[in-house]
Amino acid sequence: MSFQKKDLISIKDLSASDINYFVETAKEFKKISLKDIKKVPTLRGKTVVNIFYEPSTRTRSSFEIAQKRLSADSLSIAVSQSSVVKGESLKDTLLNIEAMKPDAFVIRHSESGAAHFISKITKASVINAGDGINEHPTQCLLDIMTVAEEKKDFKSLKVAIIGDIYHSRVARSDIYGFSKLGAEIYLYAPHSLLPMKAEYGGGKVFIAKNMEEAVKNADVIIMLRIQKERASYYFIPSIEEYRNFFRLTPELLSKADKKVMVLHPGPVNRDVEISGSIINENKTHIFKQVENGVAVRMACLYILIGYQKLHG
Amino acid sequence: MDKLLIKNGIVIDPLTKTEVKRDVYIENGIIKDLPAKKSISEKYGVKTISAEGLIVFPGLIDMHVHLREPGYEYKETIKSGMEAAISGGFTSICCMPNTNPVNDSEEVTRFLIDKAKNLALINLFPIGAISKGLKGGSLADIGKLKEAGAVALSDDGNPVEDSALMGRALLYADTFNIPVISHSEDIKLRGKGVINEGVISERLGVIGIPSIAEDIGTARDVILAGYYGVKLHVAHVSTAGSIDIIKRAKKTGAKVTCETCPHYFSLTEESMLDYNTNAKMNPPLRTETDKKAVIEAIKDGTIDVIATDHAPHSKDEKDDTLDAAPFGIIGLETSLPLTLRLFHDNKISLIRIAELMSLNPAKILNISRRGSVSNGYIGDITVVDLNKKWQFTERGIKSLSKNSPFIGEYFKGKSSFVIAGGKILKEN
Numbered sequence A: 001m002s003f004q005k006k007d008l009i010s011i012k013d014l015s016a017s018d019i020n021y022f023v024e025t026a027k028e029f030k031k032i033s034l035k036d037i038k039k040v041p042t043l044r045g046k047t048v049v050n051i052f053y054e055p056s057t058r059t060r061s062s063f064e065i066a067q068k069r070l071s072a073d074s075l076s077i078a079v080s081q082s083s084v085v086k087g088e089s090l091k092d093t094l095l096n097i098e099a100m101k102p103d104a105f106v107i108r109h110s111e112s113g114a115a116h117f118i119s120k121i122t123k124a125s126v127i128n129a130g131d132g133i134n135e136h137p138t139q140c141l142l143d144i145m146t147v148a149e150e151k152k153d154f155k156s157l158k159v160a161i162i163g164d165i166y167h168s169r170v171a172r173s174d175i176y177g178f179s180k181l182g183a184e185i186y187l188y189a190p191h192s193l194l195p196m197k198a199e200y201g202g203g204k205v206f207i208a209k210n211m212e213e214a215v216k217n218a219d220v221i222i223m224l225r226i227q228k229e230r231a232s233y234y235f236i237p238s239i240e241e242y243r244n245f246f247r248l249t250p251e252l253l254s255k256a257d258k259k260v261m262v263l264h265p266g267p268v269n270r271d272v273e274i275s276g277s278i279i280n281e282n283k284t285h286i287f288k289q290v291e292n293g294v295a296v297r298m299a300c301l302y303i304l305i306g307y308q309k310l311h312g
Numbered sequence B: 001m002d003k004l005l006i007k008n009g010i011v012i013d014p015l016t017k018t019e020v021k022r023d024v025y026i027e028n029g030i031i032k033d034l035p036a037k038k039s040i041s042e043k044y045g046v047k048t049i050s051a052e053g054l055i056v057f058p059g060l061i062d063m064h065v066h067l068r069e070p071g072y073e074y075k076e077t078i079k080s081g082m083e084a085a086i087s088g089g090f091t092s093i094c095c096m097p098n099t100n101p102v103n104d105s106e107e108v109t110r111f112l113i114d115k116a117k118n119l120a121l122i123n124l125f126p127i128g129a130i131s132k133g134l135k136g137g138s139l140a141d142i143g144k145l146k147e148a149g150a151v152a153l154s155d156d157g158n159p160v161e162d163s164a165l166m167g168r169a170l171l172y173a174d175t176f177n178i179p180v181i182s183h184s185e186d187i188k189l190r191g192k193g194v195i196n197e198g199v200i201s202e203r204l205g206v207i208g209i210p211s212i213a214e215d216i217g218t219a220r221d222v223i224l225a226g227y228y229g230v231k232l233h234v235a236h237v238s239t240a241g242s243i244d245i246i247k248r249a250k251k252t253g254a255k256v257t258c259e260t261c262p263h264y265f266s267l268t269e270e271s272m273l274d275y276n277t278n279a280k281m282n283p284p285l286r287t288e289t290d291k292k293a294v295i296e297a298i299k300d301g302t303i304d305v306i307a308t309d310h311a312p313h314s315k316d317e318k319d320d321t322l323d324a325a326p327f328g329i330i331g332l333e334t335s336l337p338l339t340l341r342l343f344h345d346n347k348i349s350l351i352r353i354a355e356l357m358s359l360n361p362a363k364i365l366n367i368s369r370r371g372s373v374s375n376g377y378i379g380d381i382t383v384v385d386l387n388k389k390w391q392f393t394e395r396g397i398k399s400l401s402k403n404s405p406f407i408g409e410y411f412k413g414k415s416s417f418v419i420a421g422g423k424i425l426k427e428n
C-alpha cells in the first residue's frame, strides 16, 4: 500500500483504503509509544515546521511529540511570536521558511482553506492541523483509529455527532471519514448550528430529530465543543440553555448501545456539552484519543515524508 | 361526572368541513360521541342547553392578544382580558410577551399559566419573546420558554430588526418545533409615522407610515423562512403588498401562515379624519384597496387566521394628540361580530370562520385537541346567535380599557354560550 499525495489537507481527498492505510500505519507506530525507549530514527535528518496561527496545546504538543519520536528536527512557530503580527502575509511567511528547505509543514490556521493555500506554494509536505471551520483530518484519523480498536465492522456502525456541527472542523472531517468507511452518521444540533445542506459525497448522513434519536442504539457518540461566543452571534440563546437541551447526560447515554464509545476532541466544557459524571466515571475514550493522536501524527509524517523521498 | 348536552344546534366543524344540525355531548370536559338516548337525561346528571336556531362553533381562539399583566394592570389584567374574551365568544387566548417584566423567561410564562389556572376561566396560552427583553440583541431562552408552556415566540410590538437574529431565531425555534410570529415591519421606514401614509395623513398634516414599511418587513421575514425551510406566522397583515408577498411565498411551498385583524377588513384610513386616537394602531388602517385585498385574501385562503391584536390602553393615554397617543385598539369583544359581517355579506361561510378563528390558530400553534367539534376534542364550544341585533356601547365593554373605534356600532350576531372544558362561562 502507498499514498500518492504530497499533503494531507482534507479527508474528502482520501479513499477508504487511504484512510485504512493511515490507520494501519498508525497502529504500528503506536507500538513505539508503548516501548521503554520511545524513539526511532525513521525521520532523522528531516525538518518539520509547525506553524500555529491559532493557540492549541493539544494538537501542537501531539505533533511535536510525534516528531521527536521519529527523530525529526522540528521547529514550532506560534502566531504571537511570528512576524504575522508585523503584517507579513501568510504567503511571505511561508516562502521565507520554505527557503530554509523544510520537509514538511504542519499548519493550524483560523481561516478555512489555509492549508490548501500553503500546499500550493511549497514543495514540502503540508499537514492540515485544522483550518478554520473546514477540516481537521488528523483528528478524524485518530477518531477512526480509536473506534477501530474496538469495532471491527464500520458498515454496521451508527455514529452520532452532536453539537456545533456548523462551526466544527472535527465534525466535517469525521462525517467524511466515518461515512467513507460505510458508517451511518446521525447529526444533531440546534438547527441554527446545522449545515444548510447535509450532503457529504453520498455518505449515509442523517439529521436526527432530537437528542434521543441521535443517541439511540449509537455505537459511537462524538460530542463537540460549544464555544461561548456562539451566544453573542445568536446561534444559541445562552450556555445555560445549551446545557439544558444539548448536553449528553447519563440518562441519554443509557439509550445508546451497551458498548457505546464516547469521543470528544477536547477541550471539554464539563456539564455544558457533556455531563462531568460521564467523564469522571471513565465512560469516554478521550484519553485513548489523545494517545492515538500521537501515533496517527507519526504515521502521517512518515507517510507524507516517505512520499517526498520517492517523488520529491 | 360533568356531563353537558348542547341540543339541536347547527354544528360547524372545520376539521371535517361539515355544517350539520346535531347534538354535542361533553363529558368531563371532553367532547364524546352521543351515548344511548336514554342515558341522556337530568336523571343521569346531564345538563342540557338548547341551541335551537343557534350555531355551534368549536371554541374560538384569539392568537394575538396583549394582556397587560404583569406590569400594566391599569390597562388590562389577565382576569379582565379573559372576561372581555368570554364576552366576545373566545375560549382560548394567546398573550403577547410585551409586559413588564417581559415574558422572556420560564418564570413569567409560569406566572401567566398559574394565574390563568387559578382564575379557572378560559384557556391562556402564553407567547414568549424571541429576543431577551424584546431588545433584539440576543435570543431568549427559547427551549426553556417552550418547556414552561409558551406556545409561540414573538417580539410583537416591534420587528426583529437584525436579519441574522431573526434567521437564527427561526432556525433555533425550529429545533423545538415552536412557531415564530413576526411583527414584520421596516421600523426605520415607519419612523415617526402615526397613520397610513397617503391622502389622509396629508390632509391631517401628520407623518405617515408607508405601506411598504410592512411590505418590506414581510418580504424579509418570508424570505428568511423560505430560505431556511422553516415555519413562520406573520402577524396583523394589513396591506395588499404583503398579502401578495405571502401568497407568492405559499405558492413556492414556503411554510408561511398569516393573520389579519377585524379592523383591517372593516375600516380604512378614513376613520382617522377627526384625529381619532381610538383608531390609531400599528400597522395603521389602510386604504380601500388594501381593505379589499384583505377580504379577498380571507376568501382565497392566503390569510389563515383572524386575530384581534387586542391592545388595551387607558382613557388618559388615548386622550391625547394623534402623535402622542399610543398605538393599539381593543378587539376581543368586536372580533366575532365584525367577522360575521363577512358572512352576512355572503363573502365567507361559517365553516371558513371556524377555520380562521379556531382550527387554524390551533394548528399553527400546535395546540392539540382544539379547533374542532369532534369526539376526543376538548369541550371548548362557542354557541352563536347569528341574528341577534345589538349595539356595542362603552358601558357594555368588559375590557378595562375602552379604546375602540367601534363604540356605538350596531351588530348582527353575538355569542350566546361560551363553554370551556365543558364548563359554561357565558349564557346569553
Ligand SMILES: [Zn+2]
Pocket (backbone or CB within 6 Å): B156, B157, B158, B183, B235, B236, B282, B283
Ligand atoms: Zn405587532
